[in-house]
Amino acid sequence: MAGYINSGTANLVMIGRGVKTPENKKHRKNFVLAGFFPLYLIFLAFLFSGCQRKATEHPRLVYWSSNNSAEIKFASTITAEWNLTHPNLPVQTQPVPEGQSSEEIILAAVVGKTTPDIYSNMWQGDVEAYSRANVLIPLDTLPGFLDFIYRRCDSAVVKEVTSSDGHIYQVPWKINPIMQIYNKKYMRALGLDQAPSTFSEYMKAGREFQQDTDGDGYVDRWIGYSSVQVTWWQRFFDFYTLYLAASGGGSLIKNNKVAFNNIYAVETFAFLQKLYKKGYFAKERLDARQDAFLGGAIATRFTGPWEISHAEQFKPAGFEYGFSPVPVPDDHQGPVYTYGDPKNIVIFNTSPNPEAAWKFIKFMISKENDRRFLEMSNQLPRRKNLFEDPFFKSYFEANPRMIPFAKQAKFVKGTDISPVLKEVFDIISQEYEACVIYGVKTPEKAIEDAAKAVELLL
């Protein structure tokens, strides 16, 4: 046995050394046949695992929803209803498979060509890159799409979701506007009816509210908190929201050019920088411990409507809170815009029947189903006059905490059209850290440097 193994090993060594003997030639052949045979089988298995959907008389459309429980329930409900009334166009729903993020899963699916027909949790900022890679269906080429979309949304929203090639690849579906949650008791103590509405009011409240409650010589109560992490999407909840508010819904990128090197971005950086410099905002990561807002360590926070269910579940007895628009520069005029955190619906080009997918989407975002979605998930459908529409009145009467968000819904913005938006946010985030958190750059210099870096990127 040992000799046999040794003989085999010796042969391998001979082959490895490239010794050319007739026997080696034979061995090479055997090596290829035997060594690669299992590999070949695996390769074949891969090929067949990626095979087409089972051919049936009525092929099913596949719809991936987000993986939060309310949306899974909504997707299951409407799909079941659709399948009852459309037996010839069956739809199968499933939540987007688990992964580090849904964006990563979608990317993996795009690469593996295993995308569903319909996906309903697409971040608006990702669409341009996917459309340029030709993996999405231009929806405006589908019959009736434009009529439908203009009936549902304002022209500004339609413009916002139109890609640089003039096509529309996404259906605006839902938003979660970022507002300011505030502790009512603390605000009353500061002599305010609601959260501070201007930069100077906010600063004054920060000064008065700041306290060392345990007497250890360090401040442990702050007016607000925002993540100090440089992760790009954290800027949705501080810089980007405040920039949109200050600029009346301005852009970061416009026509593939930098659009944020302006006074609004500088003012926003300066405001936030002062908050950290004066110690009105904590530099520590407060998210790694008990909820800082419900625990009373902070008086306000920039957040979305998802905060309601969390607060209702975990608030201490007697805790009162409300929502108001984010603060703006003192000389600001006009409505206060904010980031809407929109998630949209797309049809992938792997779909064998985009027209059928579009029919299902129309059903999914019909007025009745939008109200159902609102009731089930407490997320706002992105449709015009949502709050004024009597059809949704009963919901807002039953859920008054959602009213500020519904009123804010008129003045929200998503993201600009750019295939490198994450990188733009990352560059801004780097400068944000240097200027706002550590104060090693002036706001003017930080914005100028960010603009230069983004120009290079574009």
Add this chain to the structure above:
Amino acid sequence: MRIAKKQLTPYFMVSPYLIFFLTFVAFPVLFSVVLMFHKWNIISPMEFVGLKNLIHLVKDRMFFRSLLNTLIFLAIHIPLQILIALFFAELLNQQIRFRGFFRAAYFLPVVVSGVVVTMLWQQLYGFDSGLLNRLLIKVGIHKVGWLTDPRISMPAIALMATWKNVGLYIILFLVGLQSVPLQQYEAARLEGATHWQQFRYITLPSINPTIFMVVILSTIGGFSLFIEPYIMTGGGPLNSTLSTVLYIYKQGFFYYRMGYAATLGIVFAAIIMIVISLQRNFIERDIST
């Protein structure tokens, strides 16, 4: 037929590893070399860009910053690791009570998941609520921004990584120490050598090969610094903990600049090889003299 079957058997036996090697080592390496000369964001077709990725790397200040951060980490981590490991190995080599317990206890962090250790230390390092700062306040010392002060954050990570890995090196040193013949110490004692002289002139030269191995392993492990900054700081504050591997990861799996990430990876691998071969030459020469 019988001979052919016999000849095939070894190939069948090596095929599981061969498949693994080809799929997860050889193919990615070769593919990285191809990617070096391409621009590719995964979803769009590859575009040949020649040497553009390499030219970009030469001008990329952030790459050199990440390299410097990694070297700072190594400069703290390796000596600290060797000193602490040697110290505890020397202690554990003595006839002390509960020796078995201590050996197991020091090794425990090595087998705990890196993510778990990192999250634990993140709590310890907390500015307001962290245990370390609470202890400092108790003894009248100012709080330290372990993970928020750019000057402190990398040493703090190096300290944590040392705590996590030192158990392994204690074991290695212990093996080295136990292989030193006791007669040498007896002879030295008879000649009147002090403890320090025994350590300096007998122990250290005898365990030089172990030191060499520890330096090499620590260097390779240190160059692959990733989990700690990824979880604790995200590379901040002010990029002070941005390790090279984290930077490559960001380029590849955050920006999807696969060509550039492959270029960074290959250049970084070459740098590691150069450093290791320099270390090898230096330490081997030291051992032989």
